[in-house]
Amino acid sequence: MKKAALICISLLTLALLCSGCLVAESKYLKKVDETNQLTQQIASLETQNKGLTEQVTSLTGKVADLEADKARLAESLDRAAKKTQEQEKASSTYQQLLKEMKTEIAQGQITIKELKGKLTMDVVDKILFASGEAKVKKEGLEVLDRVVEILKDVKDKNIRIEGHTDNVPIAGKLAKIYPTNWELSAARAINVSRYLQQQGIDPSVLSATAFGEYQPIADNTTPEGRAKNRRIAIILLPKD
Secondary structure (H helix, E strand, C coil): CCHHHHHHHHHHHHHHHHHHHHHCCCCHHHEEEEHHHHHHHHHHHHHHHHHHHHHHHHHHHHHHHHHHHHHHHHHHHHHHHHHHHHHHHHHHHHHHHHCCHHHHHHHHEEEEEEEECCEEEEEEHHEEECCCCCCCCCCCHHHHHHHHHHHCCCEEEEEEEEEECCCCCCCCHHHCCCCCCHHHHHHHHHHHHHHHHHHCCHHHEEEEEEECCCCEEEECCCHHHHHCCCEEEEEEECCC
């Protein structure tokens, strides 16, 4: 009887132990499952975070590009505004010269044109110089004085004085002073530049250039064409 009781107690104890093991194993498996789920969630969140980080990086790059485009656009608009202002000023100078020189323009002695901020006034040589001479004559100085009064107000341009001739070679005694048309056109351009300086034009914006016969604006085979080619060009150019 005692033996049977001991067997029963042992079986009961074993059953309880097995039951406890099963409960522990169930809890363990549940924890493992929860851990796996958390691991998967973390991996998913890390993937999402990586994707969001890449999006933020991409958006940051796009913002930087937009900021650069904005800066370039602002700079372009600023340049356009300045160019417009320069053109308006040049146009004002152009209108003043047209008004001041209307008599000479009507007589074909002066032509004035303006293109893309460049203003050119061509003055035929006979207004400024005696034949074969480089010294500006009295009547020529009076013409230049009228021009100076307008150019004094121009502060944002360079002024280039160009000497031009026809293609007739220098001959006779004059050739000893001016061997070619280069020398004659250079002397005339320099003398006009010096006079403008003496009348108050800033010499830092002045330059003198000699083209001789090599930039004609008319046909050198006719007297009329040669007369047009013998000229001084006063050119207003935007400063660099």
